[in-house]
Amino acid sequence: MARNHTRRRALSLIGSTGIVAIAGCTGGGDESDDEEMSDGSNGEEMNNGTENETMDDSEDEMNESMGNVRVAHLSPDAPNVDVWVDGDAVLEDVPYRAVSDYLELEPGTYAVKITAAGDPDTVVFDDDLEVGEGDYTVAAVGELAEENRPFEVAVFEDDLSDPGENARIRLVHASPDAPAVDVTVGDGETVLVEDAAFGDAAAVEVPADMYTLEVRPATETNDGDVVATFDVEPEAGTVSSAFAVGYLKPKSAPVDEPFDLEVVVDHGGGDGDH
Incomplete structure (x- = not known):
């Protein structure tokens, strides 16, 4: 280095x-x-x-x-x-x-x-x-x-406060070559996060369930082409952070680290408590 x-x-x-x-x-x-x-x-x-x-x-x-x-x-x-x-x-x-x-x-x-x-x-x-x-x-x-x-x-x-029967998920945008993004579920029917730029963090509370997160370049109508999907299954009462990391174009990046989502339980669910 x-x-x-x-x-x-x-x-x-x-x-x-x-x-x-x-x-x-x-x-x-x-x-x-x-x-x-x-x-x-x-x-x-x-x-x-x-x-x-x-x-x-x-x-x-x-x-x-x-x-x-x-x-x-x-x-x-x-x-x-x-x-x-x-x-x-x-x-x-x-x-x-x-x-x-x-x-x-x-x-x-x-x-x-x-x-x-x-x-x-x-x-x-x-x-x-x-x-x-x-x-x-x-x-x-x-x-x-x-x-x-x-x-x-x-x-x-x-924010580690108890979300009750829901789960709280926070997206942190840390992908150097990714534009501002929208995150949706259900083929774009539900918008969880919109216009999150590099360095932004945005949280949403959802019922405990299985979700397929759809990451899209941010648009006014939240209907950009899906560039990546990630399956998550947050439990009730948990607080998690989802760090968007790596590169959308890893082959032309300083290192070959593809775009991914690093999900960490911040609080609740046993190991995340502090």
Whole structure:
């Protein structure tokens, strides 16, 4: 990878964020404390109960004030990467199309650097990114070759709220050579997403069912020729992201990575919970 992209701009959420792993702290009493709690007077038990409630409330407030951030490698011609925060490698050897688990972090500003895996001198991104409360996906998009789209880091705010009996699906357009797209189902009878350009994210809630997503170049009447179809079967109560990746014309692209849809369960369905 010959290029060395360095960006020095401050990005505020909801605009950008950094990644840092934070170790959780758990406290536990010793055996003598346990005996005191079990053998103490009613007043002591009531006091202990009040203290426990206060600790639980404090923990809930702390969790609500934290951020959850994950990294998505969506740049087709970038190598596997390492992600550094304040000089420490927090993710290593991340391959193309990989989406990490959410990492819990405190709000603040972090120095984030992305380098070729195992080669810290080959830098593709170097920036100060600000973290806020909430859930976010930090995505490497575009190309190092810059034939269609320049390499950049995009940040998407994730809505992980419970969709109830429906399922929520979010399309993220990260295909460098694809135009703005419409996404339909049922031979165009139902429009789920319209006019989503590169770098856009659009969410829709649908009943749990099997769907064949039809990707079309965006038109005013949402009836462009279908360029790709993808079968998805979202479950009730789940939140998913569908990342449109790769190239519509891979043979003439910097790398031969065909257009595809990388679907990840963000929340619900067991593995997606955090």
